[in-house]
Amino acid sequence: MRYLPHTPDEIEQMLAAVGKRQLDELFAHIPEDCRYRGDIDLPDQLSEWDLLRRFQDLGPQLSLASARAVLVGGGSYYHFVPEIVRSLAGRSEFVTAYTPYQPEMAQGTLQAIFEYQTLTARLLGMEVANASIYDGASALAEALLMALRLARKKRTVAVSAAIHPHYRQVVRTYLEPGGFRIIELPLDETGRTDLTSLPPPDELAAVALQSPNFFGVIEDMVDAAPTVHDAGALLVTCFTEPFAYGLLRSPGSCGADIVCGEGQSFGIAPSLGGAGLGMFACRMEHVRNMPGRVVGETVDLDGKRGFVLTLSTREQHIRREKATSNICSNQGLCALTAAVYMASLGGTGLRRLAKLNYDKAAYLKNGLLASGARLLYRGPTFNEFAVRMPAGFKEQRRRLMERGIVAGLPLDGFDPALQDAYLFCVTETVSRSIIDELCKEVQS
Template sequence: MRYLPHTPEDIRQMLQVVGAADLEALFASIPADCRRKSAMHLPEPLTEWELNGHMDNLAAGMGASPAYKVFLGAGSYHHFIPEMNRQLLLRGELFTAYTPYQPEISQGTLQTIYEYQSLVCRLLGMDVANASMYDGASGLAEALLMTIRVTKRKKVAVSRAVHPLYRRVVETYFKPTGFEVVELPVGPDGRTDLSGLAALGELAGVALQSPNFFGCIEDLTAAGKMIHADPKTLFVVAFSEPLAYGLLKNPGACGADIACGEGQSFGIPQSFGGPGLGMFAARQQYVRTMPGRLIGKTVDRDGRTGFVLTLATREQHIRREKATSNICTNQGLCATAATLYMAALGGTGIRQLARLNRDRAEYLKTALAKAGFASVFSAPTFNEFVVRFPKGFESTWNALLEKKIVAGLNLAPYYPELADGWLMCVTEAIDRADMDALVKEVTR
């Protein structure tokens, strides 16, 4: 099957218009040593059913739910997605991943994003939310840049208990800027140690994650008071599991100025790493320094309700030096999925699901402790926790994988001091029999 619709005559006419003798002439500006001189060695074409069989064989070599019992979270979580989500996302009115450039003619898209922003504000306890960002990591980096715009200071602090990949993205964002990023240590209980905060001098912002990468719940209220001892410093709360705020006090109630993180848990499949959804919300007083775009609700001259692109402070809309971000799209389809998910469950459903996740994780934590595998940290946790397994557990982990059990994440590559620590996760997709089977296997 050909995928290029142009006939030889079409190509001849287009080349004539641009003044090129042939197709090769179009690539004359590319140095010869950078161009392939021989044909690519590609496999022979397959029929549709042969291709489907090939893809099935590739998929069979991957350990994924539901065939595997996955006790793995670390920023990406397996939650059941209501069938309503899947069906509604297939509708043509919603099936878009982009905010339109002539937005007011797309009232349905704008209303969906407006509802998303409203639900995010309620979840996080904040005044205003943007039309979403790429993912939780870029959201955190943009939040810290926002603190610098607001305060005019040049240094930020980030807890070492923040997701290590989020911190790497922050480093990438900040490396060419000249701004400084310092790390705050983790205390023996698994929470951020803020005792040395005052010695760091003037900070634009301080970022904590709760529940943090170890699953530990930070004392955000106490942290907020310490951070705001300098009234100019902004308090940023990040998250990778928003479901936790169905049970815990939200960032706004704890004094956060900015809340940002990953929304994948809300109706978005894991998809082997993406796409994700960057949730981002802040206090009203900082709205004009927020990255991305905001949708607002108004009335037209006839008094009818309408939705508009209220703020779009990005470099495609305004002068580059005035832009708050170069983020050039929002995760529209993913934001729609999260909107449908939050609306379907409602406040009561999210709270019940959060409690179920917490209770199941506590069951496994207790069962492992009784079997002799103690938790590394004493702070309360949500649906993840770090357990200490004996040296050489890697061989046991590999043996469990053969039995279709993924027994957590080894923390050694991210935290060398926790080489014997394994991050375990339990969601509603894991039942008691699965947990009992895991405990039985690791105690053999």
């Protein structure tokens, strides 16, 4: 099967159109020392069905495919998904629906989005939520761009060093080409963000914090909000684990101006990097600068309840220079899944499940500390925490992996200074027997 069915003549025509003589010139911007020299040892080409069979054979070799338990967080979390979520979100009416460009004709889709917005706003303690963004990282970048629009002439944002490294990279990708300045705020000994070095009020547009942060530490949002506002900035908070707000105070009740983060935990299984769900909410006074779109409730000429696309400041609907974002679509099915999941649990179920996550993580933390591990930071945590493990843990982790237990996320890949440091996460999917087995292995 030919995957690139272009003839030599067609390739020459395309190269001529872009002013190149040969294909290698397309990669001239890559430094010489970064280029691979020689032929890559690739197997012979396969037909589509042979290739599919090849991937099916490789699947069981992946560590996570046959894992008994995954004790890794860092932005993607394993939670049980009730069958009602799969059943409702998998209905063909929802799966086949696309962005409603004639929105009032898609009342079912609009109502589902409206329910999602309502549940999201309640969870985050904010006045209005949009119809979702691609993922948590792009949601944070969009939130900071929104803050810069609101601040008008200010061009500086401060970002906590405890925000997920991938999120910070996406922020740089979004902001640096526009000439915006990004300041990274250090951490104190508890693992919380040190706000004592904020720039002057006439420069700072926003401060971004994550709680619980990348190291699992819960930020003191109540104290942070007045500090940020006194510095003349908006407080932007993000999250990777929304379950935390089943126990913690919502960001809105703590004084946040814009709240965003990843909603994958709400009914969306991890899948090697996707799909995700960018949750996004703000105060009503800022709604016209919020990216994406907002569905509202109304009545028709006969007085019957109906739903409309109230705000849609996307470049598909208005002039590009007036648009608040170039988001061309949203994770509609993911948002619907999250809405079904939140509605299925309700407030009581969310609290009970969050408490179970907290208790299980505390049980593992105490077991590891008793086995010789040391906390990386001593601040309070929710369902994940960072520790430095005793000597020999790499080999113990390998043995656990062979038994189907994925024990912790190595942090030295994010920071070389964090040798022997691991981020552990425990959700309701991890049994007490698994935790005991892990701790016993570490003690051996």
